Amino acid sequence: MEKTTPLEQKTQQAMESFDPFANLPIPSFSVKKYEKDKAKELGQEVQPVKKERKKRKVKEKVVRLKDISSPKVEDIKPPKEEAFVNPIVESRTTEGMPSYRCEFGGRDIFVGLLAHTTTNPITAMALTAFALDFGRDKIRFDLEFGNSAPYQKKNQLVSKFLQTDARWLLMIEDDVIPCIGRPMWMKSLVSSARNVQDMPLQRHIIHKLVGNNKSLVGAAYFERNENAKIVCSDQSLAARAKQYEDAIVEVDWLGSGAMLVHRKVFEDIAKSNPDIGSNYFHPLDAKTNDDMSFCIRAKQSGHPAFIDLSVPAFHIGYKTY
Numbered sequence: 001m002e003k004t005t006p007l008e009q010k011t012q013q014a015m016e017s018f019d020p021f022a023n024l025p026i027p028s029f030s031v032k033k034y035e036k037d038k039a040k041e042l043g044q045e046v047q048p049v050k051k052e053r054k055k056r057k058v059k060e061k062v063v064r065l066k067d068i069s070s071p072k073v074e075d076i077k078p079p080k081e082e083a084f085v086n087p088i089v090e091s092r093t094t095e096g097m098p099s100y101r102c103e104f105g106g107r108d109i110f111v112g113l114l115a116h117t118t119t120n121p122i123t124a125m126a127l128t129a130f131a132l133d134f135g136r137d138k139i140r141f142d143l144e145f146g147n148s149a150p151y152q153k154k155n156q157l158v159s160k161f162l163q164t165d166a167r168w169l170l171m172i173e174d175d176v177i178p179c180i181g182r183p184m185w186m187k188s189l190v191s192s193a194r195n196v197q198d199m200p201l202q203r204h205i206i207h208k209l210v211g212n213n214k215s216l217v218g219a220a221y222f223e224r225n226e227n228a229k230i231v232c233s234d235q236s237l238a239a240r241a242k243q244y245e246d247a248i249v250e251v252d253w254l255g256s257g258a259m260l261v262h263r264k265v266f267e268d269i270a271k272s273n274p275d276i277g278s279n280y281f282h283p284l285d286a287k288t289n290d291d292m293s294f295c296i297r298a299k300q301s302g303h304p305a306f307i308d309l310s311v312p313a314f315h316i317g318y319k320t321y
Helices: 006-016 031-042 121-134 150-162 183-189 191-195 205-211 235-242 263-272 290-300
Strands: 088-092 098-102 109-114 139-144 168-173 176-178 216-219 248-251 258-262 305-308 313-315
Touching (some): 109 121, 121 139, 139 150, 150 168, 150 263, 150 290, 168 176, 168 205, 183 191, 290 305
Parallel strands (some): 109 168
Antiparallel strands (some): 088 098, 168 258, 176 313
């Protein structure tokens, strides 16, 4: 039997097949070599054939939930808070007289005077200085006076404040003289101020309290009697307050004689106590006065009270304390 070549075998198979033109692979047959040989016979130049690169299939990595490790609490960094800038800018002349520029747009400061039947004239002069320093386009005033209970007058002032678009309520009682940043003026009219250094008296109560960036904060002052207590919950702060230490301290409660309250405090108290109406300062019970009750409600609504030991505020009785 004659030995056949592979090509002859493929040809024989094709002839015996019902479809002799099927695309069967031909052993040792190269299309490129055939075209090259044919071009050489015809005397033509063979153009090189560019190889097409096959696109690599990128295997998608399947991430299973169990492979994802949850971040640890200590690895989570809180967002950086922007540094608070006091919206009230203070400057002084060469003679030491203060000047204040408010960086907010409207009449955001509401000064509420709490009076019984009369008002101390020096307190009235201090409020006049507020108006001159800040201007009528930045500050507004109102008062409550009469024989009604103190908590009722305070609630009325709050109601008036909330009817405006002001942001801060500064409550001043008629027997409290707030510091207005003028040492010589204060020493000439208030005997107790003559024993105080000029530096604390150069602090303005509005500039300082607003600059503390607290929603509920007040100046430190004392009861109007001999051996008087500081009007706040923490009596250990008395010595530091007498030195006018430049510090603010959280307390359980403080007096409303020189208290700054942000609008959101009242709004949040109302959210926490839907039936409160306008009774923000109404005593909780017979043992808890109006200021204590208000500070308790504020703290329960997310606004703890702070006292600023650095701002002088003088309480008038038989003398100033």
